[in-house]
Amino acid sequence: MRTILILIKKEFLQVFRNPLLMSILIVAPMVQFMIFPFCADYEIKVLDIAFIDHDGSRITQDIIHSFDASDIFVSHGIIQNKKDAEKMIQHDKIDILVEFPNQFEEDLMNGEATRIAITANAINTTKAGIGVGYTQEIIGGYMQKFQEDNMFIASEEQIPARLNLSYIYWYNEQMNYKNLIVPGILVILVTLIGCYVTALNLVREKEIGTIEQVNVTPIRRWQFLIGKMIPFWILGMVEFIMGLFIMKLVFGITVQGSIPMLLGITAIYLLVMLGLGFFISSVSENQLQAMFIVLFLFIIFVLLSGLFTPTEGMPQWAHYTNYLNPMSFYMEVIKKVVLKGSAFVSVQTETIVLSVMAVIVNTGAILSYQEKSK
């Protein structure tokens, strides 16, 4: 017991005396929290639009003006030449181009079929899709109003049935991407502290040779690993709690579910990550190697975890791979508990899986830690 206590004390002394590590532990997560959610944002805030008007009638003018009323669209007005308009799309000056044909008003008044061409720059497919949708919505809205105002020109049966789609986004009512990204960052933070910092710490002892000096003492390897784990486990929990505070204070996201339960599952997840960190450090010769392995795993974990893209859209093999990805289970837990306020029943599978992973990874870490080399 005395042995483990002095190992923990030693680790904390070293952490607090390492200015670089301290700033990584405190400043980096804060900065990440403050910057990342604002960048990783799928919301379309601005759409640049321009028009080609071959008709030049009152109706087309009205439609064009109706875009001015929108918060999202920035109108670049009417372009005379189609070539110029295409160039603008190529140069990324406009996202959407709306083209009214000849005799648009006339055909409309006569009740004949007429077409509006909507061209979108699909380099960013999300933006193009959303842009075309918004454009259709505005034009459709205008047409509906127009038809209602001009009942005389259309017979009863020509009026399309009024169908209003209204969206309600559950658990994220404003469809605010921050609500998804911020808890995701919390996951990344805990993962980084757990895996990265511990892997680098142990490998550094290898590099400066202190591990040999410790290995010639009668201390047992599990004692050594526990003495290493507890300090970083505490640090990880402190980081997580700090993250929860930032989430509340800066982004106004309150944990919907039970906080003690969230802390409990985070503690288990941290154990998985700590064990993984130690495993990596025992197979690495130096900090550089350890860093590459962590980075490699980390990117796979993040991409598969469903933080940036929904897991539902992934191919089957990705789903299977995800069964090995502790981060995806933990991400599920965070989403469910933080946003939905789920009770333990709905996260118990994830908790069990993470616990099993913790046992396996840590056993592997202890076994792979060589106190004697061959």
Next chain:
Amino acid sequence: MAALTIQKVNKVYNKTVHALQDITFEIQEGELFGLVGPDGAGKSTLFNILTTLLLPDSGDIQILGMDLINDYKQVRQEIGYLPGTFSLYPDLSVKENLDFFAVMYKSDIEANMDLIRPIWRQIEPFSKRKAGKLSGGMKQKLALCCALIHRPKILFLDEPTTGVDPVSRKEFWEILQTIRTQGITVLVSTPYMDEATLCDRIALIQNGKILGIDTPEAIIEHFKGTLYTFKSANIFSLLEALKRCPLQCNYYPYGEHCHIAFYEDMETAMPQFLQFLEDNQQEHGDIEPIRPSIEDCFIEIVKMNRHE
């Protein structure tokens, strides 16, 4: 009684590098034993094996009546190890390092203070300083304190004086002598031949083989040739010329002198040698007979081994 018995220990790295070949020797209790050899001779490999950090490929090692390989846990409690490179925590203070290793060995600083006091007294004024900020000599003394804090029965020191200034080296060897008086068996390795004479017995090691084991005096006693030293204006041209020397001799630069060991009857050989130098237009200072040093002996033994 033998504190350490090593029998036929072999270690091969990567299936090609034969780091240790049939190493066999004994160290008596209370002995100050020196392992002398150039870089790459296998000294550190042997130390890593003896300190339970590395497993030998074959061979048997008995340490204080225990089997080194099977009873390594008990062995660790009884040995102290000072590695070749400074490997204490540079970001912990002097005192914190000592405390840390005392607990690691389940030992008590106060109880063993009498053993380390002579060394500790010198570093105590810096006890709050970070170990990484100490001077080289001070680091070494701290490392020694940490290696002795559990009162080991055998102390292993891997090149403790490599890269240390002459004054600190001398001081360090004085400390080793006092440690020995406490009944601790000491095994020390060094590339410096002059330090070898300070040991009770030495083993000469090269290319993973023990070339000879004896007291320094006996090793010098067994020098086979007749050794002379002289100065030359141009050592390089002298050495070139000596390649053509018909006499049975072994020559090498030694500091600013040239040492030459003859394996001939000197009454007839010396005039021949002088004639040879004259014929080859080599200017030289007085050629004086000299008592061989350990280094001379080492060179001779290496040479003889090569011829065998």
